[in-house]
Amino acid sequence: MRFEVDAEPSPLRFCHCTTCKRLSGGAGTANVGVPTAAVRIVDGEELVRTFQPEEGTAKTFCSVCGTNLFGGGWPTSERTSIRVPTLEQGFEPKPGAHVYVRSVAAWETLPDDGLERKV
Ligand SMILES: [Zn+2]
Numbered sequence: 088m089r090f091e092v093d094a095e096p097s098p099l100r101f102c103h104c105t106t107c108k109r110l111s112g113g114a115g116t117a118n119v120g121v122p123t124a125a126v127r128i129v130d131g132e133e134l135v136r137t138f139q140p141e142e143g144t145a146k147t148f149c150s151v152c153g154t155n156l157f158g159g160g161w162p163t164s165e166r167t168s169i170r171v172p173t174l175e176q177g178f179e180p181k182p183g184a185h186v187y188v189r190s191v192a193a194w195e196t197l198p199d200d201g202l203e204r205k206v
Contacts, residue, residue: 088131098183
């Protein structure tokens with residue numbers, strides 16, 4: 088699928104929550120936020136699936152390749168978290184924060200990058 092975003096994204100947020108670990112198969116996800124109304128799927132909308140975990144907001148992925156696309160409750164939420172790897176190469180987000188650091192795993196090391204940490 089392909090999508091376009093017609094908005095200035097918020098600074099980068101690394102999410103370390105348990106759901107993002109499962110989705111990513113690693114330490115978590117890298118996200119920027121935009122108004123949901125600014126997200127437009129231009130191709131392959133029928134491939135997109137959204138599920139609602141027991142905790143947190145709905146997550147959206149591609150049913151063919153498994154790419155983790157959106158969080159934050161798309162398409163019904165006011166704002167959407169876009170997984171940064173789905174944006175075009177060369178996209179340079181503004182530095183932001185590490186969030187859900189209370190869920191950092193014993194096998195995970197937070198980088199010493201000077202970003203704000205939120206519990
Ligand atoms: Zn998360």
